[in-house]
Amino acid sequence: MAWLRPRWPRCAALRWRPGGAAWAPQPGKAPGAAPRGPWLPHGGRGLRTASPGLGEVPLTSERYRVRRLPFSRLSPQDVAFFQRLLPGRALTEPAALEPCNVDWLRSVRGCSTLLLKPQTTAEVSQVLRYCSERNLAVNPQGGNTGLVGGSVPVFDEIILSTVLMNRIISFDTVSGILVCQAGCILERLNEYLEQQGFIMPLDLGAKGSCHIGGNVATNAGGLRLLRYGSLRGTVLGLEVVLADGTVLDCLASLRKDNTGYDLKQLFIGSEGTLGVITAVSILCPQKPKAVNLAFLGCQNFSQVLETFTTCRAMLGEILSAYEFMDEKCMELVEKHLKLSCPVRDSHFYVLIETSGSNSTHDEEKLNSFLEQAMTSGLVTDGTVATDDKKIKMLWSLRERITEALTHDGCVYKYDISLPVGKLYDLVTDMRARLGQSAKNVVGYGHLGDGNLHLNITAESYSHSLLDAIEPFVYEWTARYNGSISAEHGLGFKKKQFIQYSKPSEAIFLMQRFKAMLDPKGILNPYKTLPSSS
Amino acid sequence: MAWLRPRWPRCAALRWRPGGAAWAPQPGKAPGAAPRGPWLPHGGRGLRTASPGLGEVPLTSERYRVRRLPFSRLSPQDVAFFQRLLPGRALTEPAALEPCNVDWLRSVRGCSTLLLKPQTTAEVSQVLRYCSERNLAVNPQGGNTGLVGGSVPVFDEIILSTVLMNRIISFDTVSGILVCQAGCILERLNEYLEQQGFIMPLDLGAKGSCHIGGNVATNAGGLRLLRYGSLRGTVLGLEVVLADGTVLDCLASLRKDNTGYDLKQLFIGSEGTLGVITAVSILCPQKPKAVNLAFLGCQNFSQVLETFTTCRAMLGEILSAYEFMDEKCMELVEKHLKLSCPVRDSHFYVLIETSGSNSTHDEEKLNSFLEQAMTSGLVTDGTVATDDKKIKMLWSLRERITEALTHDGCVYKYDISLPVGKLYDLVTDMRARLGQSAKNVVGYGHLGDGNLHLNITAESYSHSLLDAIEPFVYEWTARYNGSISAEHGLGFKKKQFIQYSKPSEAIFLMQRFKAMLDPKGILNPYKTLPSSS
Known part of the structure; x- marks a missing residue:
C-alpha cells in the first residue's frame, strides 16, 4: 500500500492573502478595460477577476450605470465634525482611501472621500447618529475581502472601517x-x-x-x-x-x-x-491534538460521492473536511502555479481531513477507511500526510485553485449550493453548453457542505459568453432548489438574482425589515436586496 | 478499579412521558387550590407543579387576573366555516378540548371552545387568513409539553393543533x-x-x-x-x-x-x-456506533468543573453529554422514586456520555480519562455502562429528577443560563437565603451548556417564600449576565421577566417585529413579550 505513505514533492505552502503578491494582476492576460454599458442590465453579471491595475478599475457607478440615491453630499462641515469626533482617524487623503474604494478582486470601485476609523462602539454610534440625521450613506468595511462587491462603496458612501476595533x-x-x-x-x-x-x-x-x-x-x-x-x-x-x-x-x-x-x-x-x-x-472548539490529511483520486463523480458517504461513516466524528476538485482544476494549478500533484491520472481529486483528540485512534480510523476505499475500488490512488508542512502543501492544491484561475484569463465565478448528488451535473451541463466558447469550465468546492465553486475562464471578456452562462446557471440552480450564493453573499453583484433562491414573499419581508431598521437606507446602500420600488 | 465495572442494581428504565402515570398528581401533597389575586403582580411568578386534578386547575384568566384583549368572540358562523374547511377536524366537544386547554404541568388553563386539526399548509393558511380577517385569536399547539404556559390558550383562543401534520x-x-x-x-x-x-x-x-x-x-x-x-x-x-x-x-x-x-x-x-x-x-447526524456512560461522584463543585474540563480535553470529539446533579437531587430520586444510586456518599454526581464511531477507541478514551480523574482525586467513586439497558438506567437518575421533585410538594422551577464557573453559586446563595422556609433547594442540569435547573420545594405554596425567591433569582442571574430562561422560553409565565436578560432596546425591537408580522396580535397572544403599551 505505497499510496498510504506520504510522498509529497517540495512545494511552497502559500496561503491566500488578498492583495498579496500571489494575486498580482497578470498584464497581458487581463481582460483589459472592463466592459460597461447597457448590456449589463442586472447591475453586475459575471464576477470577473484578473482585472487591470489599480487606477484602471472602472468606477462601479459608470460600469454598471447604477443611479445614485438621493443621499446628502459630504460637506466640509461634515468632515470637520468627524475630524473632531475621531481626531487623526477621519481620513480624506486619496492614498488612504484608494485601497478602501476598490475590492480585492479589483472588479468594483467607489469614490468615497472619507474614511472613518472608530475605536469604540460609542464612536460608531455617534457616527451613525450623525449620518442618519444628515442622511449620509455609510459603507461598513472590515478586511475588504468580499467576493461580491459588498465591502466597498458604490458611490461616495462614507467608509466606516473596523480596522482599529481589534481588541x-x-x-x-x-x-x-x-x-x-x-x-x-x-x-x-x-x-x-x-x-x-x-x-x-x-x-x-x-x-x-x-x-x-x-x-x-x-x-x-x-x-x-x-x-x-x-x-x-x-x-x-x-x-x-x-x-x-x-x-x-x-x-x-x-x-x-x-x-x-x-x-x-x-x-x-x-x-x-x-x-x-x-x-x-x-x-470556540478545542484545538485538535491530531490532524491527518488524505489526498485521493477518483475516476468519476459517483465515486467521489460514495467515498464521501463511506468516509463519513468510518471517520465519523473526526472528519473535519471533505473537499473536491476536478482534473481541470488540477491542470490549472499545475500549469499556472507550478504545483505538482502527488496523485496522478484521476478525473477527480478529494481532500479529506481528520481532526481529533488521539492521533493513534485517528490514524487507525483513517487507515481502515483508506483500505476500504482502495479495496472497493472507490479510490485509485492517494497519499496521506500527518505533519504540518505536508498538510499545508496538500491543502494548497485545493486552496490555490482560485489563484490559478486568475492566471487563466477572464474568470466568471459562481458559488452554488446544491443537493450533493446534483453538485457536479451543473459543471457537466455548463461544459456541454459552452463548448469551445469557454477556455475552461471547472468545478471544485466543499462537497461535504453541498457547496460547488463553478468557474468559467475565457481569454477575454465576452458578452455572448456571459449570455450563455446567465441566467442559465441560476435557472439550473433554482430547478434543483439550490442557492445561487452558498457562502459569498449577494453584495452588490448578485442582489438582483435573489429571486432564483428566495420566493417573493421572503424578499418582500426582507425589504420590510430593511425599511424598519434603516428607514433612510443609509447603511450599505445598493447591496444585498433588490430595490423595493 | 472496581468502580470501572458496571455495577448497577435493577431499576425500571422509565422515560419522562408528559401526562403519563409517573406524573399523576399526589393528592395530599398538592398545594390545593392555586393562589390567585393581586399578589401575583407580574402575571405568573413561580412555576408550580403537582397541581390538583384536571377539573381543579384554575382558569389562567382568573388566577392571574389578566385582561382579555379585544379579539372577536367565536360565532356559530365561524364554527360553521371551520367545520366546512376541516370536516371532522374542527372540534367543539369539551372532551376533545379539555386536554388541549391545560398544560401538562397542570398549572395554567384556558377556555377555548374550538380545536382545529389541519393536515396541510394550505389549510393552516386558510385558517389564519380567516382568523386575521375576523380578528380571532389563535393558539398554535404542538405536543403541549411546554413548561412556561406557552402552549395553551389564556382565554378563548382557537387552538390550532399540528397533531395531524405528521408526514x-x-x-x-x-x-x-x-x-x-x-x-x-x-x-x-x-x-x-x-x-x-x-x-x-x-x-x-x-x-x-x-x-x-x-x-x-x-x-x-x-x-x-x-x-x-x-x-x-x-x-x-x-x-x-x-x-x-x-x-x-x-x-x-x-x-x-x-x-x-x-x-x-x-x-x-x-x-x-x-x-x-x-x-x-x-x-441529522449519523447514529453513533458506540455509546458509553460514566456516572461519577465528586465532593465539591470545583471538582465538577475540573472534571468537565478534563473530560472535554481527553474525550474531545466523542463527548456527547455532561450533566450534573447535587446530592439533594439524588436524595429525592431515591426517596420518592425508589431509585438506587450505584455511587455513594458524594456531594455531587456527574453523568458523562460518549458517542462515537469506534467502540474500542471510545472505551480507551473513556478509561484513560477515568483513570486520570481518579488518580488526581477529582472523582471519588463511579460506575460505567456500555449496554443500552444500563445506560438508560443511569440516565433515569438524571432524567427523573423533575418527576421526583413533583412528589416533594410545591415546586418553584427556574431554568437559568450562567457562566459555568458561577453555575452552582446561585443554588448555594438561594439555599442560604431561604434557610428553613424551603423544604429543599436543589440544582442540576446541563453543565456542559452552562444550564442550571434550580428547583425549590415547599410543603405548600407560600407567598412569602415566593417573595424571597423572586426577583432575587432574576437579579442574581442578571448580575452575572445570565439568562433567566436557558431553554424553556418565556411563554405566558416568564414574559414579564425578559428585561432581566435583554436590554430595553432589544425588547422594543422585538415588539416592533411582532407588530410588523402580526399587526392584530392574533398569534399566541399574552405570550413571550411584555405588552408594548
Missing part, C-alpha cells in the same frame, strides 16, 4: 467563549486561541486579512463548517449599532438563551445593511 | 437532511432515522409527545446540544404561515445559503407569536 475583550477557557471587537483579524484570533488550546470555529483562505465582524456580517462559511457548523450556531452574541445610532447590546456569552426573539441572527449575513456589528461573542 | 416529506441519506411536517413527534422521527443510520440532533425528556414544530418554535435545547449544537445551526429551512395567511416557504434543504436575511431564525424560538411553523428541514 479581544475576554476569553473563558472553561466554556471556550471568546468575546472581541469586530475588527479583530481572523488569523490573529486563531493564533491567540491556539495558545490556550482552542481554535476559531471558522477558517477561510482570506483569514490573514478578514475581520471577524465582516465574517459574521457575511455569514462566512469556509473550511471548518463541515465539522463545527455555521456561524448561526457558533455566534452566541453580537453588539450592533443600528442606522440611527442605537446600540443593540445582545453580546451574551451563553450557550443557551431563550428570552425572546434571537435578534442577532438578523444581522448575521445581512452584509452591513441592517446595522454595524461592533463586537462578537463566539463559541 | 415525513423526504430524507436524504447522503446529506442527512430530513424534511417533515411540523406535527411529527420527535421520538417517531428519531426511530425513523435510526433505521437509516441517523438520529435527530436533539433529544428531550418529552420526546414521546413533543412535536418537531413545537421544538423549533421554542428553540428546544435538551440533552444533545453539547454535541450537535442548537437548532439555530441544525435547522436548515422552515415553512411558516404568517398571521395573515401568507405562506413563507423558506424550506431549503441546503447546508449553506447566503441569499439575503435568514428569516427562518426569527421564527425559531418565537413560541408561535410570529407565525405558525408548518414544516421543518433539519440536518
Whole structure:
C-alpha cells in the first residue's frame, strides 16, 4: 500500500492573502478595460477577476450605470465634525482611501472621500447618529475581502472601517467563549486561541486579512463548517449599532438563551445593511491534538460521492473536511502555479481531513477507511500526510485553485449550493453548453457542505459568453432548489438574482425589515436586496 | 478499579412521558387550590407543579387576573366555516378540548371552545387568513409539553393543533437532511432515522409527545446540544404561515445559503407569536456506533468543573453529554422514586456520555480519562455502562429528577443560563437565603451548556417564600449576565421577566417585529413579550 505513505514533492505552502503578491494582476492576460454599458442590465453579471491595475478599475457607478440615491453630499462641515469626533482617524487623503474604494478582486470601485476609523462602539454610534440625521450613506468595511462587491462603496458612501476595533475583550477557557471587537483579524484570533488550546470555529483562505465582524456580517462559511457548523450556531452574541445610532447590546456569552426573539441572527449575513456589528461573542472548539490529511483520486463523480458517504461513516466524528476538485482544476494549478500533484491520472481529486483528540485512534480510523476505499475500488490512488508542512502543501492544491484561475484569463465565478448528488451535473451541463466558447469550465468546492465553486475562464471578456452562462446557471440552480450564493453573499453583484433562491414573499419581508431598521437606507446602500420600488 | 465495572442494581428504565402515570398528581401533597389575586403582580411568578386534578386547575384568566384583549368572540358562523374547511377536524366537544386547554404541568388553563386539526399548509393558511380577517385569536399547539404556559390558550383562543401534520416529506441519506411536517413527534422521527443510520440532533425528556414544530418554535435545547449544537445551526429551512395567511416557504434543504436575511431564525424560538411553523428541514447526524456512560461522584463543585474540563480535553470529539446533579437531587430520586444510586456518599454526581464511531477507541478514551480523574482525586467513586439497558438506567437518575421533585410538594422551577464557573453559586446563595422556609433547594442540569435547573420545594405554596425567591433569582442571574430562561422560553409565565436578560432596546425591537408580522396580535397572544403599551 505505497499510496498510504506520504510522498509529497517540495512545494511552497502559500496561503491566500488578498492583495498579496500571489494575486498580482497578470498584464497581458487581463481582460483589459472592463466592459460597461447597457448590456449589463442586472447591475453586475459575471464576477470577473484578473482585472487591470489599480487606477484602471472602472468606477462601479459608470460600469454598471447604477443611479445614485438621493443621499446628502459630504460637506466640509461634515468632515470637520468627524475630524473632531475621531481626531487623526477621519481620513480624506486619496492614498488612504484608494485601497478602501476598490475590492480585492479589483472588479468594483467607489469614490468615497472619507474614511472613518472608530475605536469604540460609542464612536460608531455617534457616527451613525450623525449620518442618519444628515442622511449620509455609510459603507461598513472590515478586511475588504468580499467576493461580491459588498465591502466597498458604490458611490461616495462614507467608509466606516473596523480596522482599529481589534481588541479581544475576554476569553473563558472553561466554556471556550471568546468575546472581541469586530475588527479583530481572523488569523490573529486563531493564533491567540491556539495558545490556550482552542481554535476559531471558522477558517477561510482570506483569514490573514478578514475581520471577524465582516465574517459574521457575511455569514462566512469556509473550511471548518463541515465539522463545527455555521456561524448561526457558533455566534452566541453580537453588539450592533443600528442606522440611527442605537446600540443593540445582545453580546451574551451563553450557550443557551431563550428570552425572546434571537435578534442577532438578523444581522448575521445581512452584509452591513441592517446595522454595524461592533463586537462578537463566539463559541470556540478545542484545538485538535491530531490532524491527518488524505489526498485521493477518483475516476468519476459517483465515486467521489460514495467515498464521501463511506468516509463519513468510518471517520465519523473526526472528519473535519471533505473537499473536491476536478482534473481541470488540477491542470490549472499545475500549469499556472507550478504545483505538482502527488496523485496522478484521476478525473477527480478529494481532500479529506481528520481532526481529533488521539492521533493513534485517528490514524487507525483513517487507515481502515483508506483500505476500504482502495479495496472497493472507490479510490485509485492517494497519499496521506500527518505533519504540518505536508498538510499545508496538500491543502494548497485545493486552496490555490482560485489563484490559478486568475492566471487563466477572464474568470466568471459562481458559488452554488446544491443537493450533493446534483453538485457536479451543473459543471457537466455548463461544459456541454459552452463548448469551445469557454477556455475552461471547472468545478471544485466543499462537497461535504453541498457547496460547488463553478468557474468559467475565457481569454477575454465576452458578452455572448456571459449570455450563455446567465441566467442559465441560476435557472439550473433554482430547478434543483439550490442557492445561487452558498457562502459569498449577494453584495452588490448578485442582489438582483435573489429571486432564483428566495420566493417573493421572503424578499418582500426582507425589504420590510430593511425599511424598519434603516428607514433612510443609509447603511450599505445598493447591496444585498433588490430595490423595493 | 472496581468502580470501572458496571455495577448497577435493577431499576425500571422509565422515560419522562408528559401526562403519563409517573406524573399523576399526589393528592395530599398538592398545594390545593392555586393562589390567585393581586399578589401575583407580574402575571405568573413561580412555576408550580403537582397541581390538583384536571377539573381543579384554575382558569389562567382568573388566577392571574389578566385582561382579555379585544379579539372577536367565536360565532356559530365561524364554527360553521371551520367545520366546512376541516370536516371532522374542527372540534367543539369539551372532551376533545379539555386536554388541549391545560398544560401538562397542570398549572395554567384556558377556555377555548374550538380545536382545529389541519393536515396541510394550505389549510393552516386558510385558517389564519380567516382568523386575521375576523380578528380571532389563535393558539398554535404542538405536543403541549411546554413548561412556561406557552402552549395553551389564556382565554378563548382557537387552538390550532399540528397533531395531524405528521408526514415525513423526504430524507436524504447522503446529506442527512430530513424534511417533515411540523406535527411529527420527535421520538417517531428519531426511530425513523435510526433505521437509516441517523438520529435527530436533539433529544428531550418529552420526546414521546413533543412535536418537531413545537421544538423549533421554542428553540428546544435538551440533552444533545453539547454535541450537535442548537437548532439555530441544525435547522436548515422552515415553512411558516404568517398571521395573515401568507405562506413563507423558506424550506431549503441546503447546508449553506447566503441569499439575503435568514428569516427562518426569527421564527425559531418565537413560541408561535410570529407565525405558525408548518414544516421543518433539519440536518441529522449519523447514529453513533458506540455509546458509553460514566456516572461519577465528586465532593465539591470545583471538582465538577475540573472534571468537565478534563473530560472535554481527553474525550474531545466523542463527548456527547455532561450533566450534573447535587446530592439533594439524588436524595429525592431515591426517596420518592425508589431509585438506587450505584455511587455513594458524594456531594455531587456527574453523568458523562460518549458517542462515537469506534467502540474500542471510545472505551480507551473513556478509561484513560477515568483513570486520570481518579488518580488526581477529582472523582471519588463511579460506575460505567456500555449496554443500552444500563445506560438508560443511569440516565433515569438524571432524567427523573423533575418527576421526583413533583412528589416533594410545591415546586418553584427556574431554568437559568450562567457562566459555568458561577453555575452552582446561585443554588448555594438561594439555599442560604431561604434557610428553613424551603423544604429543599436543589440544582442540576446541563453543565456542559452552562444550564442550571434550580428547583425549590415547599410543603405548600407560600407567598412569602415566593417573595424571597423572586426577583432575587432574576437579579442574581442578571448580575452575572445570565439568562433567566436557558431553554424553556418565556411563554405566558416568564414574559414579564425578559428585561432581566435583554436590554430595553432589544425588547422594543422585538415588539416592533411582532407588530410588523402580526399587526392584530392574533398569534399566541399574552405570550413571550411584555405588552408594548
